[in-house]
Amino acid sequence: MKCRESDFENFPSGVSRRDFLKVCTATAVYMGLPASFGPKIAEAATAAKKRPPVIWLSGQECTGCTETLLRTSHPTLEHLILDLIALDYAETLNTGAGHQAEEYRAKSIEENKGKFILVCEGSIPVKDGGIYCKIAGKPVLEILQETAPKAAAVIAIGSCATWGGVPSAGPNPTGATPVYKILEGTGIPVINIPGCPPNGYNFLSTVLYFVTFGKLPELDDKLRPKFAYGRLIHENCERRPHFDAGRFAEQFGDEGHRNGYCLYKLGCKGPETYNNCSTLRFNDMGTWPVNTGHPCFGCSEEGVGFNIPLHTPANVKNITPAAGLTPINVDHGGGMSTGAVALAAAVAGAALGAGAVAVKKVGQEEKKQD
Amino acid sequence: MKIKRRDFLKGAAGCGVLAAVGQPTFAKAEIKERLPGALGFLYDSTLCIGCQACMVGCKKANDMPVESSDLLPIWENPIDLSAKTLNIIKKYENGTGTNKDQETDGFAYVKRQCMHCADPGCVSACPVSAMRKNPDTGVVTYNKDACIGCRYCQVACPFNIPKFEWDSAFPQIVKCQLCSHLLVKGEIPGCCSSCPTGATVFGPTNELLAEAKRRQQMDPGKYYDFPISSLDSGKTFSREAASYVPQIYGENEVGGTQVIMLAGIPFSKLGLPDLPEKSYAATAENIQHTLYKGMIVPIIALAGLFYFVNRSQNDKD
């Protein structure tokens, strides 16, 4: 372990080396990496070299994705931005404002060309030249197109940035477009962290992974990291046994609802939404919509969230049937027991034997009688 | 032989003439059509998600006991229809089993229960009319006060539906009765009211057939509205139409059934038997009626026999 106790003297929160290692180990585990990677992450994060720079752009967003990071506790947001990364520009968290903030951004981009991470929150409007979202007088579309080629990687955080989100809901008057679409064909690596908002740890883990290993974690065909978006919510939902047993809440407040039954009939989109809400949950308190009694509405899934009505039953995506279901062909048993077969064979044998003996005797008697 | 050949031939000819004159024309099998008020439900395997809500709904509606196939009865998981389970969901799996309603490397669901046939084998079989077809709704019900427990209905059902309480000293036959006790109150069967996706939807069979045909015309992949619970409930479920096999199971099988099915894979794979259009009841009853209608042939035969036996005794004296 290269980091020493003295490295931690400057931590404002007085975090000990042990606590920090715990944080890094936890981060490793969230991403599905072995716990032994924890020290590696810690080492990379506290390396004597400069903290990795991050530029955070805001498009058509509600700031929920920034807010979600405030709800993390390991690492805390101040720990993250003060010690682990250099957040050079983020409109919500900037100390400065106005021209100074914009100048600082330009300076950071120039200095860290090819090395900084570009985070995009919110969708990018493209209609009418992108005038529906302007920062410092410039359409965010242009800002993105200028900035992205200079970044090492682009992370689109939140449903809006990853597939359009709320602004893109029909009729999409502003032409809200996801980031990856804007950057299509440019060869710039984009990672999508959908959710409304996504779990803060999905974002943090991705950033720390990149910082540690210098490459992106394994992504699916929608550019989402598989460690977080590889399974349907339905697959890990704690109410799944109720679904499998056919126990549903039919209305809010009814007996089934109060018993915590499956919310499928109330429109839960868990069966067609890829995310880790059912396992990781939120706010470090284990809460998530379903366990509060409200059905998931598929906020992170394109085509589901803000598209299919809240209480329309979900399309259950391709998963194999429950093991408990009985197959078409079952063996009902009732076959031969050894004892029964033996008895039947004995009786049949005796009857045939007696018959043979009788035939012989008849022949003998017949001769006598003649 | 004591009887003279001539006399025998005379007698036999006489009998034959009598029989021919008295016998009714060959009783044709009356092909029983579906009743105009026939009720049933449409089960659409492509809409089924295997949630088994219908099994729970059925048990609740009919006050049936839990049935477990485990050593420790924690889960309700019957392996088949039985004296405790009137309705069951079964799964078809092939290969990797990851594609719904696909025959290879896919899976599908099927719901099994009484088909409420237009010409039920069980009704024809039962010597004491314990199995009875309602003359208005066509629902096949069971009357334990008539039943003698002969189990001929079990032999006669091509779908192996009637089950027997083998472990009871006072056993009954058990099968789905389309929740007749709820129908009289104007309610719908338990399986239909609990199905979340409209895979099981209740209605008059002629309307169900029309709905089934509508579905077969759908464009696979396009979104359509599917009714939930019953055809006239007003509640719908919007989803993509699947690719159906061209057969509507129960449309013509053994004379037609009131419960009909649609699926995305061949019905034989779902365990449904391949059956002819003519019901076996029609074949059996045809023979019975030809021989015994009005007991005319037996009575003539008896008269003939009396004549011969009498003669044989007179010959002796």
Added chain:
Amino acid sequence: MSEAKPVGGKVFTGPFLFFLVITLIGIYFLSKRFIFGIGAVTNMNDGFPWGIWITYDVVVGTAFACGGYSMALLVYAFNNGEYHPLVRPALLASMFGYTLAGVSVFIDIGRYWQIYNVFLPWYTNFNSVLLEVALCIAVYIGVLWIEFSPTFLEAKSGTKSKVNKVMIFFIALGILLPTMHQSSLGSLMILAGNKLSPLWWTPMLPLTFLISAITMGYTVVIFESTISALGFKRPFETNILTKLSLVIPILLVIFLVIRFGDILMRGQLGLAFNGDLQGNMFLLENILHILPLVILASATNRKSAKMLFLSACFLMLGGLLFRFNTYLIGFNPGDGYHYFPAIGEQFITYTIISAEILLYMIFVKKLPVLSGHGQAKV
């Protein structure tokens, strides 16, 4: 021709005690059946609702009890008085066979306390083949006891009875009723439809079952006559049986022609050579019918008590297998059901058979059934 006389002798012989023990074991299983339900004793299940109780005790049992029917046909309808000595023992076997078949039905059906429902007009379903079988057999049992009553009366009063017009009516009925229900025992399996192998399912079932039943009647007469002679150490009745036995090959030819003609017309003969259980049992069943046909076609064989008895044995087995195949072995409900009779289930069948043998022994020794030839040694 000798008059009928009781055979006399001890009732509690070795064989008698053997069958008595079996009967007592059977009574234990019967109690289990009635206290705990059919499932406690049998392996019958929802796929195989009919097991050996129906197949052997009722269907085969009544076929073996067709001696009375076949003899009545020959003696009374075709006026062949010379077979008269064979009538009473045939009647006795029929009487017991049918009565015990009735008892077996009572044991087999689940709601036996309501068995009288078949007689109540507000329940009867005249479309049902089983109703006709039930009513026919019920009446026929009564007819058989009435036909046998002269034997009881003779034993009491010591004088030979006269056959009057009332008896003639019952004799006529006793020919009509088995014709009806033995054919219907075949019709019963028409409703099995797709669950019965095409080797046995055919609308011709009533006809083939009827011919088989009549054939079995003569077969059983030969069988029982020979066994009685052997067992009670009496001379064989070969001269009568020789003449009687000519009917059998004729009936067998008719039977086999109809059977195979029907299968060929439906194009199903290939199934016989599948090598599976059903195919092999079909072949065995027909071999057991063809062998006696070939044996009895020869006049020399028909004069031999041994050959007559051997053919009778083959044909009893053949008739039994024909019925077992139609009801059990050829029956396949699919859906993963299997059936093999359980120990208790078998024992109850053996008890029914034992009871019949016991009763036969008692009746033949105490009542004037067999034509007199001297004292029994067994």
